[in-house]
Amino acid sequence: MMSEALSVDPLVLLAIAGMALVTYATRVGGWLVTRRMVLTGRMRAAMDAVPAAVLTAVIVPMVLATGPAETLAAGLTVLMSLRLPRLLTVALGMAAVVGLRALLY
Amino acid sequence: MPPETMSDARASALAVLPAIIAMIPFALLLGALAAQKGLSPLEMALMSALVFAGSAQFVAIDIWTEPAPWVLLTVTALLINSRHLLMGASLAPKIRHFGTGASLVALFSMVDETWALCEQRARSRRTTFVYMVTMGAVLWVNWVAFTTLGTFVGALIGDPAAYGFDFAFSALFLTLIVGLWRGAASGVAIAASAVAATGFHLAFEGPWYIAAGGIAGALAGALYGPSGDLVTEAGE
Numbered sequence: 001m002m003s004e005a006l007s008v009d010p011l012v013l014l015a016i017a018g019m020a021l022v023t024y025a026t027r028v029g030g031w032l033v034t035r036r037m038v039l040t041g042r043m044r045a046a047m048d049a050v051p052a053a054v055l056t057a058v059i060v061p062m063v064l065a066t067g068p069a070e071t072l073a074a075g076l077t078v079l080m081s082l083r084l085p086r087l088l089t090v091a092l093g094m095a096a097v098v099g100l101r102a103l104l105y
Numbered sequence: 106m107p108p109e110t111m112s113d114a115r116a117s118a119l120a121v122l123p124a125i126i127a128m129i130p131f132a133l134l135l136g137a138l139a140a141q142k143g144l145s146p147l148e149m150a151l152m153s154a155l156v157f158a159g160s161a162q163f164v165a166i167d168i169w170t171e172p173a174p175w176v177l178l179t180v181t182a183l184l185i186n187s188r189h190l191l192m193g194a195s196l197a198p199k200i201r202h203f204g205t206g207a208s209l210v211a212l213f214s215m216v217d218e219t220w221a222l223c224e225q226r227a228r229s230r231r232t233t234f235v236y237m238v239t240m241g242a243v244l245w246v247n248w249v250a251f252t253t254l255g256t257f258v259g260a261l262i263g264d265p266a267a268y269g270f271d272f273a274f275s276a277l278f279l280t281l282i283v284g285l286w287r288g289a290a291s292g293v294a295i296a297a298s299a300v301a302a303t304g305f306h307l308a309f310e311g312p313w314y315i316a317a318g319g320i321a322g323a324l325a326g327a328l329y330g331p332s333g334d335l336v337t338e339a340g341e
Contacts, residue, residue: 004145005145005146005147006145006146006147007145007147007148008145008147008148008151009148009172009173011172011173011175012144012148012173013148013151014173014175015165015173015174015175015178015179016148016151016152016155016156017155018175018176018178018179018182019152019155019156019158019161019162019165019178019179019182020152020155020156021179022179022182022183022186023156023157023158023161023182023183023186023189024212024213025183026183026186026187026188026189026190026193027186027189027193027212027213027215028193028208028209028212029189029190029193030189030190030191030192030193030194030195030196030197031193031194031196031197031200031208031212032193033190033194034193034194034197034198040331041331042327042328042330042331043327044191044331045290045326045327045329045330045331046323046324046326046327047187047188047190047191047323047326048191048287048290048326049290049291049293049294049322049323049325049326049327049329050184050187050188050319050322050323050326051185051187051188051285052282052285052286052291052294052295052298052322053294053295053297053298053318053319053321053322053323053325053326054184054185054187054298054315054318054319054322055160055185055278055281055282055285056278056282056294056295056298056299056302056318056322057298057299057301057302057314057315057316057317057318057319057322058164058167058185058274058278058315058318059274059275059278059279060298060299060302060303060306060314060318061306061314062271062272062274062275063275063279064299064303065303065306065307070272070275073272073276074275074276074279077275077276077279077280078279078282078283081279081280081283081284082283086127086277086280086284087127087130089276089280090273090276090277090280093269093272093273093275093276093279094268094269094270094272094273094276095269096269097269097272097276098267098268098269
């Protein structure tokens, strides 16, 4: 049990190292570069778009390619997030998907 | 310790408290899902300690398979955390007085929440090294502790889909996307990403649809044109 809890797979370690390295690079990268130049115009617009675009892409299989219950629950989640705190929105979104699956499937 | 340092540390810890309370359930959930994907508690602890990036870790666990697809995981982390580049660029003039070594330490702890708090503080008075690092350290300790705890508690949860936990990632990211909304430019980027990612997801095996969506969104953002609050913010 203890040895299981403390086990580290070499490939997992490699993945963690890779993720850690690029993440730290992004944390210091913007700070390093702005000492010499400032991103402007379309380049900055592209950078600006990346976070929302990536988050959107990540949830596409669940939200747009699973079924009507998931797509509807996603719509409800967006509406709720306009008014409600994040944690409550997520909890209600989860409840919505459970309810809609029971109704529709 | 000089009294100014003490008061900075105290103000910093207080400022980050709401973020920590909000983070704890997600940290437990992340640990639980990681355990279901076969990660050991130590592997979870290592990832949280070294990567220390909530959304990137959630996505990583979401797309995790065995054996660990380390190239994909690294590229995905890079794409998701590319927002740090802008955040760091914006913060750079406000931490110029830190010096290089201190900046390299402080920037390790830069996450969305601490970045926003430091930007906020810089509007009224100087953001100090102690202020930035205290909140970073408090958040880091809690993040590592609760994600690791989640891997143990996770065994009690059972089938995540029965409680809608399989939808938790999507719901969380939807709230983040709404939070990132900056008008029409965001709509264009999100739409381009959704179209490209859906196409790639349906056409190709494996989670490369994430890169496809991210790149399509960035291209759409560039084509739509210069925009956004971060431009003026970083130009200061």
